[in-house]
Amino acid sequence: MRTLRLLSLATPAALAASAVMLMPRSARADGRVLTLAEAERAALSQPQMLVARAAVKIAEGQADQMRAPLLPQVTATAQYTRETGNAAPTPTQRGLGAADGTSLTKSFDFWQFEVGATQLIYDFGKTSLRYDAAAKTAAAQKIAGRTTRLIVAVAVRRAYFTARAMKELVGVAKETLDDQNRHLVQVNGFVQVGT
Numbered sequence: 001m002r003t004l005r006l007l008s009l010a011t012p013a014a015l016a017a018s019a020v021m022l023m024p025r026s027a028r029a030d031g032r033v034l035t036l037a038e039a040e041r042a043a044l045s046q047p048q049m050l051v052a053r054a055a056v057k058i059a060e061g062q063a064d065q066m067r068a069p070l071l072p073q074v075t076a077t078a079q080y081t082r083e084t085g086n087a088a089p090t091p092t093q094r095g096l097g098a099a100d101g102t103s104l105t106k107s108f109d110f111w112q113f114e115v116g117a118t119q120l121i122y123d124f125g126k127t128s129l130r131y132d133a134a135a136k137t138a139a140a141q142k143i144a145g146r147t148t149r150l151i152v153a154v155a156v157r158r159a160y161f162t163a164r165a166m167k168e169l170v171g172v173a174k175e176t177l178d179d180q181n182r183h184l185v186q187v188n189g190f191v192q193v194g195t
Contacts, residue, residue, distance in 0.1 A: 034160075036157065039159075044149070044152070052148040052149070055141050055145065056141050059134075059137050059142075062137070063135045063137070065134075067134075073118045073119070074117045075116045076113075076115045076116075077114045079111070079112040080110070082107055082108075083110050
């Protein structure tokens with residue numbers, strides 16, 4: 001829904017202007033006319049289109065996260081320690097002549113491995129309904145993304161054809177001006193002749 005609100009702020013003229021700005025400078029500097037396909041291609045990299053695509057990917061990722069608890073879960077851990085086998089002598093052992101120092105020569109490797117597996121069997125539909133809701137949200141976001149794309153395309157086409165019509169009107173106005181200038185020359189000729 002946020003995508004559609006952002007899009008409503010953009011006017012067709014603004015979309016067309018930004019599409020022209022996205023074109024390479026060399027394409028605009030040589031006087032070449034922007035084609036409809038180029039304008040539509042440029043409009044697809046507009047921020048509202050990028051937002052729509054990102055929203056679809058986020059919704060799909062959230063749906064995948066909601067599906068994860070339904071799958072078997074396997075966990076494995078490994079631990080390694082190196083320990084000495086020497087025990088510290090007690091005070092009574094010291095009095096009996098036991099050695100006061102400890103030696104690190106009696107050491108050994110200690111490995112510990114753990115593997116566990118869990119599977120959700122039944123939780124009264126709670127997890128599966130969450131996944132269904134997330135999947136439907138992702139589908140709705142895809143439709144919103146397509147809607148945004150269509151709205152942008154329509155706005156660009158409207159702006160493009162409005163600009164083409166204005167260009168044609170400029171040509172008609174030039175022809176009218178040329179016709180009026182010819183008429184003025186003819187009238188000046190009649191005035192000089194005296195008719």
